[in-house]
Amino acid sequence: MTVLLEVEGLAKNFGGLQVASDISMTLKAGDRCALIGPNGAGKTTFVNLVTGVIPPSAGTIRLDGRDVTKLPSAERVRLGLIRSFQVARLFKSMTVREHLELAVLQRDRRTFRLFANVAKVAGLADEVAELLGTMGLTHVAHTAVGSLAYGQQRLLEIALALAMKPKVLILDEPAAGVPHSESQRILDAIDRLPKDLAVLMIEHDMDLVFRFARTIVVLAQGRLLCSGTAKEIVADPRVREVYLGSRTNAH
């Protein structure tokens, strides 16, 4: 399978504080990978480095074979590196449908059409309808996002990311703030993502991680601790140590 995301020796320090050091990983088309680690392990820093929110101190990031280390984040988005946000970050007064219309128009660079009618842009309505269907949001299409249930806002976050036809999709705690009983809905939606997409999920909830991921990468103190299949990770004593440190020591 094609390698879509290739991170090599990525590091970041703020002055003397090393928040990420020598992280390397690859994502191939079709990968379903979870990035886990205890609080403060540097997961969010890693996402910000990869998406271009903060510049790395060292290392390279390649997207579909192209070096994007120096590109601004909007440019990486255009090349297909898309993230969803941990806290749903949406346009409160706009409807669900308008969000998806904007994302699709933006992707196709048709947003500088001043005199076109959004309702009549060729192919737009069909594509938006399909996205709404995939994420189960059709019945709330005309609802302003500000009055949407939180779980639905999370689904819209994923739909927005999907609308941009990503090659690599980074889901930052997609189920954060959603009641445990409803997290399955989010997972169902993630299951319906295109198979050739590389998906990296940052998640705390181990239950969710094991249901989603085929491979797992563990970060601890800004370093890559280990990576492997779910089974290997569960069996790895180092993982037990960083997560259950004190207890293992006590025994």
Added chain:
Amino acid sequence: MTSVAERDGKAGTMTRPIPLGKRRDLDWIGIPLIAAVGLAAYWLLPDDLALLTRIAASALFVLSLDLVLGYGGIATLGQAAMFGTGAYAAGIVAVNWNNDPFAMLAVGGLAGGLLALVTGALILHARGLTLLMLTIAVGQIVQEVANKARDWTGGSDGLSGIDPAPVLGMFRFDMFGHTSYLFALAVLVVGLVVARRIVRSPFGLACRGVKEDPLRVSAIGGSPKAYLVVLYAVAGVFAGVAGALTAVTSGIVGLDSAGFSWSAEALVMLVLGGTGRLYGAVIGTAAFMGVHHILAANDPYHWMAFIGLFLIGIVLFLPGGIVSVAERLGGLRRGKEGGA
């Protein structure tokens, strides 16, 4: 999914979807209604045509402010810079070269648009108070340039002697202001149609996104500043045309047409009518200037105080502006305007 949908549906009326077609039909009434009321005023108030003409031209100016503020969230107290530039450009062209009213509007729109494009590209990286200060500065500069260039603008005496040719070579600008008013009303209606088209375009949608959360727009690959600069330039064209329209219908251009208080007054009129709705600009202008006219005639000493009370009342009891009343009555909801 269905179970969630049903529960949310019951949880609050907020999630109840509104039929799209219905909302559109109601929305479409706006422009024909404004045109009809404008024509009715022409028959009913033949003695106030000068005032009505000023209202129509000013409404177009306030509309330009609604584009930047209501649809782009750009805080500005310098919109009159574009109005004044358009008015002077049209006036100078009319006095020296070409006094066709449509040519004057085109020159005014071009001048206002260019000024907005250039200054917008320079200042729109700023937000909030900083931006507010910069827009005021641009207005002051334009006013000072107009003041110093006496040979062209007449300086503090104003630019006079603008004598526009008959509209389409047929309708002379008569001394009773019939042609002026109908011309101004027609330009305003066309302006509304064009503005409505723009706010419903993909570009308008993107601008609303920028207004709410510029960073989120970059996260989907857009450039917030590019949208704002283009929006500012488009609104500059509207303001420039409004300035030119004032030059055509009044025959004079003064320094106050680019002044700070004209920018501020436009903001008051917009807030009064309601931002982000287009029609609010027209209704707010008519209400402000109408009340101003009636009060000033009846009580020349205290009318300012009444205007103040009127404004405080509106802001306290109708935070969405006058249009929000019409929307409530018409079953429209806030936050739906210009959408879908």
